[in-house]
Amino acid sequence: MNENLFTSFITPTMVGIPIVPLIIMFPSILFPSPSRLVDNRLVSIQQWLVRLTSKQMLSIHSHKGQTWALMLMSLILFIGSTNLLGLLPHSFTPTTQLSMNLGMAIPLWAGTVATGFRYKTKASLAHFLPQGTPFPLIPMLVIIETISLFIQPVALAVRLTANITAGHLLIHLIGGATLTLTSISTITAFITFTVLVLLTILEFAVALIQAYVFTLLVSLYLHDNT
Amino acid sequence: MASVVPVKEKKLMDVKLGELPSWILMRDFTPKGIAGAFQRGYYRYYNKYVNVKRGGVAGISMVLAAYVLFNYCRCYKELKHERLRKYH
Numbered sequence: 001m002n003e004n005l006f007t008s009f010i011t012p013t014m015v016g017i018p019i020v021p022l023i024i025m026f027p028s029i030l031f032p033s034p035s036r037l038v039d040n041r042l043v044s045i046q047q048w049l050v051r052l053t054s055k056q057m058l059s060i061h062s063h064k065g066q067t068w069a070l071m072l073m074s075l076i077l078f079i080g081s082t083n084l085l086g087l088l089p090h091s092f093t094p095t096t097q098l099s100m101n102l103g104m105a106i107p108l109w110a111g112t113v114a115t116g117f118r119y120k121t122k123a124s125l126a127h128f129l130p131q132g133t134p135f136p137l138i139p140m141l142v143i144i145e146t147i148s149l150f151i152q153p154v155a156l157a158v159r160l161t162a163n164i165t166a167g168h169l170l171i172h173l174i175g176g177a178t179l180t181l182t183s184i185s186t187i188t189a190f191i192t193f194t195v196l197v198l199l200t201i202l203e204f205a206v207a208l209i210q211a212y213v214f215t216l217l218v219s220l221y222l223h224d225n226t
Numbered sequence: 227m228a229s230v231v232p233v234k235e236k237k238l239m240d241v242k243l244g245e246l247p248s249w250i251l252m253r254d255f256t257p258k259g260i261a262g263a264f265q266r267g268y269y270r271y272y273n274k275y276v277n278v279k280r281g282g283v284a285g286i287s288m289v290l291a292a293y294v295l296f297n298y299c300r301c302y303k304e305l306k307h308e309r310l311r312k313y314h
Contacts, residue, residue, distance in 0.1 A: 004304070004307075004308065007301070007304050008301070012297075012300055012301075014300055019300075026293065029268070029289070030286065030289070032272065032276065032277075039277075040276055040277045040278060040279070040281050041280075041281050042276055042281060042285065042286060085290075085293070088290060088293065088294050088297075089294055089297075089298075090294060090297040090298045090300075090301055090305075091293065091294065091297045092297065
């Protein structure tokens, strides 16, 4: 049981060849590029969703921050579609791997910080000291703000990994419990099955929410620094 | 058994069974040829099921079903121990 629970998170290999790049690139097939003014239904629905999300997400940024629009929209599309595809049975979710989430979080966060340092050096350095602090507290507060700055990318990555992994593990556990309980007591199995249905609905929501939160936080760091 | 039209230009349905190995061997197996084959296959599926005036959920759900099947085949080795049998 212990080994079975975590085998869905190991890197997938087929006849010894790791096929992780194929699985990471699979969601791109589901987003066809629009070629006409009025496309087929799939492309129209995706265009509508992208317009809705981009308007809401980029409204708070200045002109400089809005140059990040492509990056933020592809980020939310990628994380959302990868998380949702991971809810299909037996599939592998790349966002459960901390390595990949760190690889997404650290460059994006470093990009926002570097943008802030380059164009508004005084203002971004001023972020280290909140307004109106008493004079003796300043050294300690600068240290605390530095630590909280450097923990931002780690928090981004670990948040996404932990949420998605925990959700998948819960589904595995409760599903296994439901199966074993059917032979012992049908009513308890039914209750557990209801829990499983509710959990699956939650996982759909979590998949989308996590994508949104990741992108929102990156855009927030961007807003601070532009 | 030899046909009038050379084997090279025939489509798969017109190739006779005896000519099948030579037909397979004459296919373009360079990376560019394989990429072209994938591109042709993708557009064949896309234009038949997705890029239509009144497409439905079938176009994308067939792709997802194939994805589930692919992942099932990938983990079959671990899954066959979880069957409800007396002897594994």
